[in-house]
Amino acid sequence: MQRYDIVVVGAGPAGLSFARAASAEARVLVCEMQASVGGNTFSTWLPRDALPGELARAVVQRTKEVKVRGPKSELASRVEGVVLDWKWVVRLLALEARRRGAEIWTSSPAKELLLKEGKAVGVRLEAGSWREEVRSEVVVDASGCSSEWSGLFPRLLGRKPKPEETVFSGEHLLAGADPEDSVEFHFGSYLAPLGNGWVHPFGSGFAVAGIQGLRIHPEASLDEFVAKVRRLGRAAPVASTRGMAVDVSLESFCSDGILAIGGAGWQVLALSRGGLLQAMKAGEMAAKVVLEALTEGDVSKEGLSEYERLWRRELGPDFELERALYSALSRSWDRNVERLLEGMEREPALLRDFAALLAGVEPGRAAKKLLEVLG
Ligand SMILES: Cc1cc2nc3c(=O)[nH]c(=O)nc-3n(C[C@H](O)[C@H](O)[C@H](O)COP(=O)(O)OP(=O)(O)OC[C@H]3O[C@@H](n4cnc5c(N)ncnc54)[C@H](O)[C@@H]3O)c2cc1C
Structure with missing residues (x-):
C-alpha cells in the first residue's frame, strides 16, 4: 500500500x-x-486576446473570422482567434x-x-x-x-x-479540409436540439468539426453535420473523440x-x-x-x-449567467437564436462576445449583454 x-x-x-x-x-x-x-478534447478555439500566455506554446492555428450560422441566417465578423492543440x-x-x-x-x-x-x-x-x-x-x-x-x-x-440530463459531444479531426481561416458555430434544432456544432481549422489541411446537444447521437449527428458543412466536402475523419457532459x-x-x-x-x-x-x-x-x-x-x-x-x-x-442565457434561448431555441443574430447584426461587437462565451471566456459578462438582446 x-x-x-x-x-x-x-x-x-x-x-x-x-x-x-x-x-x-x-x-x-x-x-x-x-x-x-x-x-478527451482535441482542440479548443479562443479569441486571440483571451489566450493565456502560458498556453501560447500550444497554438496550432490562427483564425481571422468568426461565423455564426443560425437556422435561417448567418453572420460573419472579423475576430482574431487561435486554435490550441489541447493534448x-x-x-x-x-x-x-x-x-x-x-x-x-x-x-x-x-x-x-x-x-x-x-x-x-x-x-x-x-x-x-x-x-x-x-x-x-x-x-x-x-x-x-x-x-x-x-x-x-x-x-x-x-x-x-x-x-435526459446527459449531453453528448463528438469531434472529428478531418484530413483534406479546406484551410479557411475562420471558426464557425452552427445552431438549429435540425442539427442539435439545445446544442450546437463547430468547425475550425487545425493546422494546414486539417479541420476539427464537433457537435454537442441533448438527445443527439454523437456519431450519427456528427457525420450528418460534417456532410452539411460545405467547406468540409472532401475531408475525411482520421481521428474521433466523444464525451459526455451533464x-x-x-x-x-x-x-x-x-x-x-x-x-x-x-x-x-x-x-x-x-x-x-x-x-x-x-x-x-x-x-x-x-x-x-x-x-x-x-x-x-x-x-x-x-x-x-x-x-x-x-x-x-x-455559470449562473450563462445558464440564464441558455434557459432564455431554450424557451424557443430557433427563434431566439435568430433574435440573437439580429442583435449581433445591429451591434457587431456582440458577435465577438457570443463567440467568447461559446469558448468559455468570461461567459457571465457576455451572457449579461446577450440576455438584454432577448429582453
Ligand atoms: C468533444 C469535446 C469537445 C470539447 N470542446 C471544448 C471546448 O472547445 N472548450 C471547452 O471549454 N470545453 C470543451 N469540452 C469540455 C471539456 O472537455 C471539459 O470541460 C474539460 O475536459 C473538463 O476537464 P476535466 O479535467 O474536469 O475532465 P476531463 O478532461 O474529462 O478529464 C478527466 C480525466 O479523468 C480520467 N478518468 C476518468 N475516470 C477515471 C478513473 N476512475 N480513474 C482514473 N482516471 C479517470 C479521464 O480519462 C480523463 O483523462 C469538450 C468536450 C468534448 C467531449
Whole structure:
C-alpha cells in the first residue's frame, strides 16, 4: 500500500492544474485511467486576446473570422482567434506538475473510493490483474464526467445523471479540409436540439468539426453535420473523440477527505457545455484550500468547504449567467437564436462576445449583454 498526501483521480485539465499548484508543497499522485494524460478534447478555439500566455506554446492555428450560422441566417465578423492543440496544453501542465514533484501514473483507473467511517481515505486502482490501494489524506476527484468510471464524488453523494440530463459531444479531426481561416458555430434544432456544432481549422489541411446537444447521437449527428458543412466536402475523419457532459448541477463539491473539481463536480457551462478554462481555475483554487487544510490538520468537509465558497464566489456567477442565457434561448431555441443574430447584426461587437462565451471566456459578462438582446 502506498501513501500520499493527496491522490488526484484523472489527468485532465482540472487534475493536472491541481497537481501543478499543489505538488511543490505536498506529496501528490495523479492517477489516470487512460494510457496518456489529457482527457478527451482535441482542440479548443479562443479569441486571440483571451489566450493565456502560458498556453501560447500550444497554438496550432490562427483564425481571422468568426461565423455564426443560425437556422435561417448567418453572420460573419472579423475576430482574431487561435486554435490550441489541447493534448499539448495538458502535456505542458503534466510537465510542470512533474517538475514540481507530482507522480503521474497512466493506465491506472481508480475503481473504488476507499472510505473509513464515512471519510475518504484513498482509492483502489485496478487494471487487469494489477491492483493497488493508495492511501491519502485527501482525494481529489478530477475524473470528469465522460466515462463510466468518472465521478467518484457524485457516486458518493448517490448522484448519477439521468439520460435526459446527459449531453453528448463528438469531434472529428478531418484530413483534406479546406484551410479557411475562420471558426464557425452552427445552431438549429435540425442539427442539435439545445446544442450546437463547430468547425475550425487545425493546422494546414486539417479541420476539427464537433457537435454537442441533448438527445443527439454523437456519431450519427456528427457525420450528418460534417456532410452539411460545405467547406468540409472532401475531408475525411482520421481521428474521433466523444464525451459526455451533464445538464444539471451538484449541490455540493466536497465531503470529508474528498472534493470534486471540473467535470467531476458537474461544473459544466450550460450553453457551451464547455469548461476547460474553468476546470483549470477550479484546480488551482482547490489546491490552495487543500494545502491550507493539510497544514491546519482539518480535511473534514468543513475544512475543505472554503473551496466551495471560493468557487461559488469567483466562478459561480459566470455559470449562473450563462445558464440564464441558455434557459432564455431554450424557451424557443430557433427563434431566439435568430433574435440573437439580429442583435449581433445591429451591434457587431456582440458577435465577438457570443463567440467568447461559446469558448468559455468570461461567459457571465457576455451572457449579461446577450440576455438584454432577448429582453
Ligand atoms: C468533444 C469535446 C469537445 C470539447 N470542446 C471544448 C471546448 O472547445 N472548450 C471547452 O471549454 N470545453 C470543451 N469540452 C469540455 C471539456 O472537455 C471539459 O470541460 C474539460 O475536459 C473538463 O476537464 P476535466 O479535467 O474536469 O475532465 P476531463 O478532461 O474529462 O478529464 C478527466 C480525466 O479523468 C480520467 N478518468 C476518468 N475516470 C477515471 C478513473 N476512475 N480513474 C482514473 N482516471 C479517470 C479521464 O480519462 C480523463 O483523462 C469538450 C468536450 C468534448 C467531449
